[in-house]
Amino acid sequence: MRHLLPLLLGWFMVSPLVVRAQAPDVKAIKAGKLFDSERGVLLTKQTILVSGNTITAVGSEVQIPRGATLIDLSEYTVLPGLIESHSHLLMEHPGTEDNTLTVTKAVALEGDVLRALRGVPRAKSYLEEGYTTVRDVGNAGQFADVALKRAIDEGSVVGPRLYVSGPGLAAEGGQVPGLAPGQTHFIAGEYRIIRGVEDARLAVREHVYHGADLIKIYSNSSPNKTYLSVEEMKAIVEEAHLHQLKVTAHATTDLAIRRAVRAGVDGIEHGYVVADSTLQLMRERKVVLVPTDMDFLLAKKQVDKLKMNLSREQIRDLAKPYHERLLRARRANTTIAAGSDMYMDLGLSRGQAAKRVLFAYAEAGLPLNEILQAATWNGAQLLGEPRLGRLQAGAWADLIAVKGNPLEDLSALEKVVLVLKNGQLVLSTRQP
Ligand SMILES: [Zn+2]
Structure with missing residues (x-):
């Protein structure tokens, strides 16, 4: 077939219709x-x-x-414009069931098309709350996040700039424990399961092909017990960096964080338990921490929803270890980018609920100017986009x-x- 496109483009370039922009x-x-x-x-x-x-x-x-x-x-x-560094626009958790049920229903009953459509008002709610950029890190089926991003970019729907990861790369089982033997195929609808170093490289190439803006991996797959190997993570980082894509790792324990940092990732999501020496290593290697913490208001809403009998003091006590590690991260000069990990229905719009993470940082004692930097300048640094997060x-x-x-x-x-x-x-x- 002859290719007419170059000829047509040539005509448009000299057409006065176009020149008179x-x-x-x-x-x-x-x-x-x-x-x-x-x-x-x-x-x-x-x-x-x-x-x-x-x-x-x-x-x-x-x-x-x-x-x-x-x-x-x-x-x-x-x-x-504010930057959300950890969202799940295509996922909604009722807050009263376990993750396996939510993921299985999303894959088997909801499906990617409906998930993308339901993501539209959630994306819009972010914009209404002043978030002009949202970094969406998985739990979006098979690249339904890329579809939503394209619909926003072309103006078909209204929403913030999206940077999307496609399905997260995880070890066996992803984050979906407890499925019966023979029924684990559901997991591949939500996560890209990695089986060896060459498969890790292939997964990144698939993501490049399908239009992911960054690569999300699970150093540990909590609540599952599996880990990616350091060699697999190194291969992912090497292949992703070849394509100028950043790699960020879900890592909830010190061991998972250290392994991911040693493999060369650019960001750590959650980092709930982390040693000072690991924070130091993150600073040296310019790895950004995204502390996905919950403020008192949302924690109280969740406790009420679950009908847990906890006093206000007990709810505050639950947050103390996260407050303490946030302040240690600050003391270690680790760069902090603000990300909510909000996917629960707690009676607020998604954008409103996501913004509470900034109040969680304030409750921990982070200075307010640094909180604003975490939601602007540092978020842009994490994305590697100097045209964002600054005036x-x-x-x-x-x-x-x-x-x-x-x-x-x-x-x-x-x-x-x-x-x-x-x-x-x-x-x-x-x-x-
Ligand atoms: Zn998350």
Whole structure:
């Protein structure tokens, strides 16, 4: 067959229809306060110029060009669009059953198409809460996350920028314990089971082919007892880095974290139990930690849902080990990116529930400016995308405005009045 496409493209390139492209629209945004995510400080009386989907200038002396659309946010605090570093948009757990039942139902009864469709309002709820970027790390069937991402990118549905992993690469059994012998084939609908070093390389190539943006592995497959071998993880990292894809590891124990870090991963998810020496190793190797912690409000909702008889004090005590390891990670100068791991129905929108992770960090005692950095600058570092998570010339025009000062009171983040994604206004509820 002759290929007409190059000829047609050649015609379009010289066609006056295409050459007469519209000049990009220019917006001038006046920010009362502006969060400098690189330094973790608030600046005052800043103007941001946006041309098309890109920030072209930021400062106090910026000249506003003639014809620019003025957006006056002088009564508000302007921040880079928030980044969620650990979501599961295509999964919903009722909170009252075990994981095996949820995963089996998702694979066998719900199916990938319905899962992707149900992910649409969850993705939108993130945007409404000021999250312009979401890193979705598995439990999305067979690349249904890639389908949702493409639908958002082409404008068929509304949502944040998605960075998706496709099915997580795991050792035998994935995270699905307890299936009867002969029925374990369900697991392959949700996880890519790795059987040796060559298979590990093949799995990464499959993910590259199907459009994954990053590779998620399970160093340990908790609640299952299996581990990937260090050799398998090394092969995954080597193959993924060849394709400029980052690798992040679910790792809940110190042993699982150390093995993954030794294999060369870029990120550690959860890291619930971790030694100081391992945190030190992570810092040396520039491995980012995503502490998926729950705040008191969500923990209380979950306890109530499960009809557990726990006092407020007992609920607080449950969080103490996570608080303590978060502060040790900070002391070790390990980079922390904010990720919620929220997939439970607790009566809030997914975006609202996900944001509670920032309050969990505050309850642990992390300074508020560092929490905001974890949800902006550090999230961008984890993704390896310097055009995200900052309000600087050259960055993508993803920004939000909130009422109040989140460096004094984090609950200001709950009052999002404006969201700009890729230079486009997607939400505005400002008072005139
Ligand atoms: Zn997760």
